[in-house]
Amino acid sequence: MxxxxxxxxxxxxxxxxxxxxxxxxxxxxxxxxxxxxxxxxxxxxxxxxxxxxxxxxxxxxxxxxxxxxxxxxxxxxxxxxxxxxxxxxxxxxxxxxxxxxxxxxxxxxxxxxGNTFHARYTAMARMYRYYFKREQDMTAFDQSLVAKVKRFPALELLNGYASCIQGTHDFTTFTASGDVSSSRWRDIYESYWRMETDRWGKQLLTYTICGNAFLYKMVRSLVGSMMDFAEIGMPVQEFSSILASKDRHKVGRTAQACGLYLYKISYDENEYAWFEEKHDE
Structure with a gap:
């Protein structure tokens, strides 16, 4: 938008x-x-x-x-x-x-x-990151800081879902009850999964999402749903249909809070200007 x-x-x-x-x-x-x-x-x-x-x-x-x-x-x-x-x-x-x-x-x-800056109203983008580790790789230092899973789903399938999230969408499907936003349309600039390594040399499955704003528990709902759907091998097209359905009953679980980090806030009007220009084409 x-x-x-x-x-x-x-x-x-x-x-x-x-x-x-x-x-x-x-x-x-x-x-x-x-x-x-x-x-x-x-x-x-x-x-x-x-x-x-x-x-x-x-x-x-x-x-x-x-x-x-x-x-x-x-x-x-x-x-x-x-x-x-x-x-x-x-x-x-x-x-x-x-x-x-x-x-x-x-x-x-x-x-x-000065008064040209407002922490909330002049923010141009918000980035969140989510971290998973396999149960076998959890250390004593990961408690309440990383979400635990038995195994990692297919990265290619997760990124197929993530690509559906990029762009401008109505995220009613992935919005928890209690959200009071007047509109559930949001611009998503980045959405991708990657395999990384933590400081102990253990694998981390990470999800990064960046957009203009987010709805109540939206990121955790997206993350939990993508993990659930990838586990059963749901086709990417079906995930896209669920996003478009605006039906909360079709989502998977809501991921735990412990793996989610508010990673970065951008106040640079030019950083994601390409998204605005693409919209105007």
């Missing part, structure tokens, strides 16, 4: 006394009930906001590029906060906050930005 149809609200001007600080965050999601604040559970953003308050004595609202569910990890979540504090240099927030945060949340970088 053209970017003009993304329905993003206009950015608000910042008060001259306000600074906007951008941060890139990694976290071990198994220890938290997701990114977004909740009334009855500990979340990543709650810990971040409380730590910033302890550091500068100021209540802040931290806005992320998007939400991650309970148990989902992040290597490159991007967020911002608007503060009145004028003393702390922007690049020092990463170092100072990491001294106060628990070790399962790390600020990778921090910088000053």
């Amino acid at each position: 053209p970017r003009s149809d993304w329905r993003r609200p206009p950015l608000q001007q910042l008060d001259p006394s306000i600074r906007r600080i951008r941060m890139t965050v990694s976290y071990h999601g198994a220890h938290y009930s997701g990114w977004q604040r909740q009334y009855n559970a500990l979340t990543v953003v709650q810990v971040l906001e409380e730590t910033v308050k302890a550091m500068i004595g100021e209540e802040v609202e931290i806005v992320g590029s998007g939400r991650t569910d309970s148990g989902v990890h992040a290597l490159g979540q991007v967020c911002h906060m608007d503060i009145r504090n004028q003393k702390v240099k922007a690049e020092k927030f990463a170092l100072a906050l990491n001294r106060l945060l628990p070790p399962d949340i790390r600020i990778l970088e921090s910088s000053e930005t």
